[in-house]
Amino acid sequence: MHSTPTLTPSKQVDSYFESIGWKPFRFQRSVWRSYQKGESGLIHSATGTGKTLAAWMGPILSWLKQNSDQSRWNPKRPPSVRVLWVTPLRALAGDTESSLRGPLDGLGLPWSLESRTGDSKAGAKARQLKRLPTALVTTPESLSLMLTHERLLPQLAGVEAVIVDEWHELLGTKRGIQTELALARLRRLNPHLRTWGLSATLGNLEEARDSLLGVTPTTPARIVEGYKKKRMKLESIIPPRVDRFPWSGHIGTKMVPQVAERLEQVTSALVFANTRSQTEIWYQHLLKQRPDWAGKIALHHGSLDTSVRRWVEDGLKDGTLHAVVCTSSLDLGVDFTAVDLVLQIGSPKGAARLLQRAGRSGHRPGAESRLAFVPTNAIELIELAAAQDAIRKGHLESRPLMNKPLDVLAQHLVTVAIGGGFDSEELLEEVRSCLAYESLTDAEWRWVLDFVVHGGSSLSAYPDFHRVERDGDLYVVKQRRTMTMHRMNIGTIVSDASMKVKYLKGATLGSVEESFLSKLNEGERFLFAGKLVSLVRVKDNVAYVKRAKGQPDSVPRWMGGRMPLSSELSAELRLKLQEAAEGKLVGREMRALKPLFEIQERWSALPLTNQVLIEQIKTRNGHQLFVFPFEGRLVHEGMAAVLAYRISQLQKTTFSMACNDYGVVLQSPHPVEVNRMVDEGVFATGDLVGDILSSMNSTEMAKRQFRQIARVAGLIHPGYPGQRKSTSHVQASSNLFFDVFQEYDAGNLLLEQARREVLEFQLESTRLATAFLRIENSELLSRKPAKVTPLAFPLLVDKLRERVSSESLSERIARMQQQLEKAADQTAG
Template identity: 75%
Template sequence: MNQPIAPKRETPSRIVDRYFASIGWKPFAFQRTVWRAYRDGYSGLLHSATGTGKTLGVWMGPLLKWLQENPDQTKWNPKRPPSARVLWITPLRALAGDTEKSLRAPIDALGLPWTLDSRTGDSKQSAKARQLRKLPTALVTTPESLSLMLTHEKLLPQLSQLEGVIVDEWHELLGTKRGIQTELALSRLRALNPDLRVWGVSATLGNLDEACRALMGDRSQDRVKVVEGFRNKKVKLESIIPAKMDRFPWSGHIGTKMVPQVAKLLESVNSTLVFANTRSQTEIWYQHLLKQKPEWAGLIAIHHGSLDMSVRRWVEDGLRDGKLRAVVCTSSLDLGVDFTAVDLVIQIGSPKGAARLLQRAGRSGHQPDAVSRLAFVPTNAMELIELAAAQDAIRGGRLEARPLLEKPLDVLAQHVVSIAIGGGFSSDELLQEVRTAFAYRSLTDDEWQWVLNFVVRGGESLEAYPDFHRVEVLDGRYQVTVRRTITNHRINIGTIVSDTSMQVKYLKGKTLGTAEESFLSKLAAGDKFLFAGRLVELVRVKDNAAYVRRATGKPDTVPRWMGGRMPLSSELSDALRYRIEQASEGKLVGREMKALRPLFELQSQWSVLPRSDELLIEKVKTRNGYHLFVFPFDGRLVHEGLAALFAYRLSRLRKQSFSMACNDHGIVLQSPTAIEVEHAVTAGVFATGDLVEEILLSMNSTEMAKRQFRQIARVAGLIQPGLPGRRKSANHLQASSNLFFDVFTQYDSDNMLLEQSRREVLEQQLESSRMRKTLQRIEASRIVINEPPRVTPLAFGLFVDKLRERVSSETLADRVKRMQEDLERVAANSS
């Protein structure tokens, strides 16, 4: 334990000032505001740009308050530390270790007799057992681990003594089921201690007031403060622009031809984070950088959420200590604290949102007065427009809002079982408590009774099956007494639902990480794939693990993980349409737009560049059939729904079959016969109409709802993934959830989980609310229909996406290259 850094008679405020001076900082006004508010019993939300001192802005509040209450340092006894006092909730367990180190620094420097520990899925069982006996003074944990603690009745007295809870990176939890899980856990902690202080820490949020209300629940706003720190940190954005810009861009080649330029940039700085949008991209880029600079072996590393904890910690330590030149990573390093060694961020491909771009830029220059520097590497030419649009949105302060979820009953059912295990509850008391959570403020009596009936009897259709009678009612209290039910519930607590994962191990036992079963099940012994930055060969699959050995040569494949799709945000869509309108007027502002001049000129020559109040439709006939290209520029998820809707409406006007594809910029419909779009526009193909009903008719909504229901059934406890080491296959889980879906549909049509699955498909998978706004905008727009003689630059990427259905991945790049060359020859002859 370090000696206190200040004389015994100094005030707590002076002690903290001296600590800041010892690390070369001076407290900011917003930090002092939070400290005073915490001292005076307020809860609140601290909103400040990444790298501006948010962590110390909230953490020093509890420390200062304890110093004020315990001024006599002679009475501080490290052997008798204060009891549980502060809970720090982090959204990612990968951040827990880094967060713990950052929180420990001022404790040690001030010589406080506090204990600090973390509790996540990565924690050792011995540490968890020790914490069940006595919680540390401060505990870093995750939403899942907090919910798990609530199932242990013997922890409740200690949790009731908590003075404060700090929720880090609240913007990452907001609008997700993990955020709802956090809201419910906070409602329980507030019930245990009505005076509990709750503080959120957030950056890059567009709906700050809603975010605060979601965190605070029904707490009186008189005792809540929203504190603004630095809204705009100094950020320097630059682009790495190819020497020759494609006039016919397409997605799929992931920009690796830019590796030499990226490597040259890495040579000019000491430490860099290279962000890719998917885990598969990190594996590929890491290998390409090593191939370009083999002497960097050991100086560059890879980091993503599927790597083993030991690998991630080694990378984080190397980054923090300045031993690594670069780390290729995903959002696993989007968040966190004190990677001060990083002086450059490189973003591979469009981040699809201004807030995400700003968040990632803030990982460099991670100090309040430092400039954050980000270099952008486009994976195709169109992404340069997205970067220009993102810069407009950042300058205008138009950051993305996080839409909130409304009372998901699967999360509530899981929480109810947790509370029943952790000592039990009475119906009226828990209902009152649950309604204090913002997401459940409008929970009806009927919905509550349905949830209780579901966890006690299994609902209307499962009453005959004892396995679904998880909760019992004993003397008016809802409790769980069956040991097997308790064990299964604790093992499967959480709302993160993905494909079943399998461990990837060397034959000698070292674990590299996890890959999804759906990928590994398609491999045969001897197949080579990239994983954890290595080329490995599959030897065998046994006991829910894939055993591999090091390999040489070229990979046969790269793992694909779920969750890689990031749709274009509505804010970025608006800015993108404005930038294209500027280009249509010949106004090319910035290096990115000027670099695209040849593409814009050719697009204008062959067709048009649409204005913001126009919808461009291009009709093109090729040897593959008749193509209709539509350009709303509203993001992939919206376009997926619109494509199905338009095809449905067109086929009702005239019997016709369609195939389709879409990207973030537009839609392509293909038919063997001519598409009479002019008549369709007059007939209302773009009308809002009975949108929800037509969406359900136009898409395989039942199948989509079944896929969504699997996630809901898993969270609600209807299906169990199994015990560690004996996990059930993805096919087994899907078959089980399909069975429940069919049974409920036939015998329990009012089942509220069925309705939830349909609602989640509409809002989360199809973004139906945003789709309606897009149609309303189109209805008010001028429709521009062109018939260019060939595929235009804007349409080329969509044409390639449609081509993927018929061309194998091995030959797609060669086929696309030939098409680009043919179009370039035509363009050269026509200019």
Template identity: 75%
Template structure:
């Protein structure tokens, strides 16, 4: 495992190993024959197909400089079919590919002899795959390649990892420890983090307004640099920020661009090429430019809103100064005042080397079922041999015999409840060998291979045919012809939807809406939560260290005056009565996902003590419970409302766990091969897929309750959606903390954002902004009169 900061030369460092080995074996240059290039030797796995082209260019440079008779190519979902057909006959000396394309290659039996000759596999950006089903798909593919060639060398390339030994173990599988090495960069990357402080700091901040009032300050900063990346946390934010920057500086038209994963590949490549050549002043982007791509012209990164983790902040900072010994520079733009504390906390975590550990998934049977069908198509297998191979993958090292037999039964017969339906008899057994011979099954599997599950998408095209990118079907289905929306940095108007495409024309005026793409929520990491609590404790002691904390001094002082600032070993609670009812605010500072589970748990426990209805809202910092009747906090604390207790059972009782499990099951059913999105050009609608997965869920619950995919969906809800392990640790911390219960006369700076989140339920966004502005003005007047 090669672990070093972004921009320190990892790519060339690991790439030169296979090159030097070949040079040692072939020292006589007179025998090098470009017409007879070296056979397949190296497989380079990249997590994003968008990176494949850039990676290929980086790897080609030393081959050309040394004049090596190597061929280098890439194979991803973007590759032309002619190139894929050529590779099926003969693999290049080095191939750049993705986890999905590698799994697809394993379904072609005629490629196995060439794959068995591979000497080295390099997995780039391993930290991006670790702890995901794509990472486990990679682990299984590596176990297959090691089975084909036990002497295979595997390299992982990674940065910003908090659990390096475990990450290395996951990549290396059951490789003996004496054959595993971790190589770490000896130099820390020089990183300069700074904040753009609002000219007027709000003492009553709220989240959800995107902070575009900071656009003039951002534009001024961009004028001082040659080239910059402006990172936003969502694709919708990129569209909005791009428009606001262009409005602020119309002369920058053609000099600034937008980049995110839903844009057409040709658009993305144009942006990347222009950025690489230093011809763009700024690119507003999402995590689509987080990884690997080498833009040496970039001398500044701007982060809009909290990245929610120190490792992600460091990763993005490294996109600037992307060369050894160069300084990386990142400017942080808060979308509300509280986020400045998060930046200060992130700086503490980075300085202390407390980067986030990537959580590890254990034995997801949907991924295993897909892999089993993959191997059955690619030549077949015997049960004992494949079980032994699968157990060499770290995620399946403790796979039980019962689980393995269940997976085999599932792919052969469809499990107990689907045995009567031939469509689910995908794998056949002939003389003890499992294989797939049905052409339709093979085609369906190859088209739908992979673990990336997203809403069905459709192309967005101009009427004359040029493709702008893709939008999710759930968004387009809510539009009417004539509706205007921002897309690919343009204002467009929907004309019609036909043949799985949304046809648009250019528009003028204001947008009616902005596309919302589904994506993983970004919860506050546990490491950042801990650092955040320490920073607030320092403020409670009157210590304001750094520009961020100093700028927030008026907010902290007002919070202290009206209520209090909790230390890291305290839990602050605030009871406030308003016209809308009784509110209880709690501030664990544990992140939104943990707070969602906590809020439901606390409300459930209180309602068992005394019949009472609650509504709730959460953010990364706290929880608000609202009830029309008085909330008896002291009684609840005495009864153990914060105790760990039988946490798993109570979480499942307190939330609509069946509906949550049903939603999670949709993803599992797709990966396991129960449902198929359909053939290219004839994709099934999101509602059709949802209905199909819901039907399977209900059938399994009624007729096959021991179905292991049901249990997996419940487990994933607990661990991934509710972070139950982290919630358990948080409750343990709260149980041993000092509880502070205050009853301020007004909403405090910390509780204001939660109150706004509660208002969202019944107020439109425009009305909400006006309402919030009036509330802020009233509270500021109250603060000034009391001062």
């Protein structure tokens, strides 16, 4: 549809919306008006309610007003670059591009629109270096890379708007901070730059806006609220028989028949699992249940080859695929108007994530989102009930922000030094305009500057670490090798080194972490990309495989599979338990758990929100001490270590431990005198950080964290493409730096950062302190039940898992469940 010249720009846009059967929402018009006034802001609206068009139509309207004479439009000579669209995943770039192309074609605009990501072809990138398209879809990494090309800077100075998609995904991460620094640079090039962020489901909106727009915004800054509440139908697929003694870790595959039944009732669906390993297992089980679905259901996760992912995304769009089993790789921005049901396997561990996933169905304004929840164990039903309450109350998760990571800053300094150089005072002012670096001190700035110029005090004798040099008033990079190496390794995504997985003859399946493959012997079978393959050999950083038959020996375990319970959901969960203790079972999920609650009450207790339950049970393996704070796995890991450390200071004993989202278990050969321990302050908040560091192998953890920091800061690099260094080589290099700094440069700020990140991100020390404070001020319910209770059972299973092989584990658990069920029936009688 080409617009007629008589229509005003606003009418042309209205006419376009009409042609696709929509009418602009009030919040979209509000964004367009703000944009025309030169304002920046954050658009906060539920998934699938029109955020993309709210942001995209601003620049289009602005251009239409400036170029009303259509006779002068020339598609062969598109306007110079005006809009950068930053997406968090390069896998989304193609999809985003097609979403943005619709209005351009519909309005007949002569704009050029292209992508520039790690997946883009070299020829396209070279062409873009000469002339950027009118609108460019890119990633944080590619945006930083563009800043290293001095000849692009005059073009980038002409950019009118940067739109950052899915800002809630980048917020509080090093990639988000990399984006903040790049935005500060673009604002230096064009002080009138308009910046808009798109975000769904977020608790700390003001912080999100300030980190996106900087602490001293050059343009007025707004938050535009769109549709926070979409029509939503959340339901649970409740097992026919709810285990009174549930356990986690069997991935709920008993529910496959019910899931298959639900899939039959809809045209298209997404089946979300929380980890890549789970997707592989569920995909296989669904195919086993319904062999006739081969070719109609598919698998999608971030480790699959780009071509495989594209095929799946296209199959969903054109309706040839009935269902896709996926992880959060399909959680973001990919537009599937066709999907009419989302199934969530296992608890998503946060209310915001549940909303985000539900929004993938009915992904268009006005449509109802439908999500069916599939518990992997009975207790997860409480989590869904708690998540629904949190959503109703608007208690959505905040993203905690990172404070001045110096590794990202060091990388940025080299980036800017390559892209034409910088004046120290000017760049410091620019960096401090970022919320993350607002409190950066002069001493810290000088340290980072010295680090990129001389390698810091301990590496000044090694020319390899003299990356930036002084040239008059400017700091620049002159060495070609430094430029090449930096450009190849730009970015902050640091995962365990991954290896390509390829058939001996033919296609690449994807990549898997080197640490998994290093444990496999030749001939061992594993599930990958929905296929059973066996390892033939590993050569030149490629794992060659062939098709296999029979049963898998293992399923790849990717890093990042640990999703802890959010603090908001933890609080709601404790409220649901209080309701159960008071006999109020609201909703199908809570009513289904009535038999479990009854036994827990009869044998021990259900804690109120101002109480913490402690259970002591003697089993044949020793004395078990269970503590139930319901604070989430990460907090409990730190808590278990601190409690074991503190108790062993007071009583000579050794502990082994396990934890889940609900509590911790400490097993020892001797009974623990709980009352004495409480009186002696084992739950006290005093000297908590000291005890955390004493109770854990904090040096080893800091070393592991430092490996990532060293890589981002440019101390170590994985090597050239095709000549990647092994993980063990990179690990050895980073450990060497760690030891050298520890011995000869104790004040090294990167070491300090590693310790801080371990405390804050791996051990959640702030949340841990809050949890200890809450327990200190709570009533402790100390119980000694005769049998293992429903709440304690899953923890005992996790404890067993360490010592029993997986085959015999399920038999052993089934026996234990049987005995407990029998005892429960007897006590009921």
